[in-house]
Amino acid sequence: MNDMTRVDPRTEVADVKISARKAQVYYGDNHAIRDVDVDINARMVTAFIGPSGCGKSTFLRSLNRMNDTIPGCRVEGTILLDGENIYDRRVDPVQLRAKVGMVFQKPNPFPKSIYDNVAYGPRIHGLTRTKAELDEVVETSLRRAALWAEVKDRLHAPGTGLSGGQQQRLCIARAVATSPEVLLMDEPCSALDPIATAQVEELIDELRAQFSVVIVTHSMQQAARVSQRTAFFHLGNLVEFGATDQIFTNPGDPRTESYITGRIG
């Protein structure tokens, strides 16, 4: 693995939001992620690509400590958010997750109204003081998720009654409503049709203005379309990490090239 450091992620001058060094993730005895060094920049979309089971989702979930809920899961190494180790003993994962929001592969709106879905985060974090403020947060979040026009007349209808693509955008609105600093997205479009996918991708591009976004995807076209930086994972290793253009046009590692051209995966 001598060619792993071919592209040094630290060479680019940018505002680093999350930085992982020698990150290891174990499920019991299974060493799922080995020695991952990644810097995630603020106001940029970073894509994680790789074949199934390569650990990209596992690594994504370790960025907001969602792996804590999996029994037997252990994380070693350092993962810094704004220079603070998120695995420090003093860090409360609940506080961390308010800063690092997450959107899941399958749309999972709460079985409540559309309004309550979006308002839930601000409510539990006490972000608003009056009903009017809450209404405003809900509206801006839904607008950001490009869902406002479709649901503004039925805010109190059940969120589970929306179509798949709308549900996923609702989940994004819900994540955005808590004003996180980083938004993690685990294959957000895998359950959506091409039209909904296009809408969500457009949305991700817009969200980049405020948040730093990390997206796990199986679709290389999607990675190429939405991301500025791409990391390629293979069998638990970070094979290559760099600017998206460069990864797709001029990959430094033969494995990256094989994957991109469809020979492994």
Added chain:
Amino acid sequence: MTDATATQTPPRRGGLLELDARTRRRNAAEARFRLYGLIAVGIGMLALVLLLISVLSSGLGAFQQTSLRLDVTLTEKALDKTGSRDPEVMKKVTTITYGKLLEQALAKTIEDKGIVIDGLSKTDIKDMISKDAAARVRDRVLAHPDLIGETVPFTVLANGRIDGYLKGRVTMDSAQRDSNVSPNQLLLADALRADGTLYKAFNWAFITAPDASELRPEAAGLGVAILGSAYMMIVVLCLSLPLGVATSIYLEEFAPKNRITDLIEVNISNLAAVPSIVFGILGLAIFINFAGLPQSAPIVGGLVLTLMTLPTIIISTRAALKAVPPSIRDAALGIGASKMQSIFHHVLPLAMPGILTGTIIGLAQALGETAPLLLIGMVAFVREYPDAPPEGFFDPASALPVQVYNWTQRADPAFVERASGAIIVLLVFLLAMNAVAILLRRRFERRW
């Protein structure tokens, strides 16, 4: 398709219009299976219908009771010799005196109506009236001493045998052989019924009155048993629901998965299978002998039934919590909810229908449970109503299933009717509880 000669189509085997042997066999197997299913359902339905028919046919009579309308002259000479109208003094007059007054009133009615029956003795007339009636009249006179000296219309219970005659349980033939009733009394009953003195009406006392002694089946009611059962259900609900739900949430969501939790889980499952009488012995040893709680008290019954109901509630609550999709928990955690918030705001409301169903099934089981209550003295003969809660939890009371058990042991056939009537009341309560369960489930499920 490795076959190179793909152009050569294989010959067609069989047409679509006729079934081949294999399809026929499969269809026959399916038809047989459906038949077995229908037979099984039929047997189940038949058993249910037979049960209902037998209970209803023998028990519905308990909801009707035969009474007599009598104008009783409450003579001062007999009831209050001193004329003081002081209840303390009047209490010295026993029910025997009142019984005589009733007897006189009935004899006068017979005379007035001109009913003549050969060989009708004084005892025959006296035994037309329930032994309980005199006590009822005495209670009323003691409460209203100013009635003395007047002729007051009273509605009194007829004897159990006369009641049985009106319901078809006692016939002229059986009366010949029965030392408790004579054919003359039955003739008298016919005559009194014809002019409206003797009549059958809905039996509210069956639901409200306390139990009565062996000799007065006509006066026996379920009042104390219903109250006792209701008190026990309150205790069971208030203790087992919070305890059971808290246990389930802890075990399901918070407890580390290790040997100790495995051990606890196995023990909870085992507890659900423990025979109920064992809980009775436990209750006797711990709540009565050790903790010194009173016997026959709903609080002890409720505690014992709580122990019995807890495993049912815990198992069904855990199943309901497990059935909530993990994506909901992830969603809540993913936007920074704490574990407790994710459980109380999202998981628990979704699990609520399952929890309620389990709770009501547990309560229904507890309501019908007899064996443990026998051991803690709920089988006692109780005529006093328990007080209002919370003091009432410590007063002696009976319970519905125990009352059924009690009545089936008594000799008088009128008690068989009462026991079946009590079973109907019990079934109505169970049906009502199930209806509540279904309603609550609907309500919660409507929240998508």
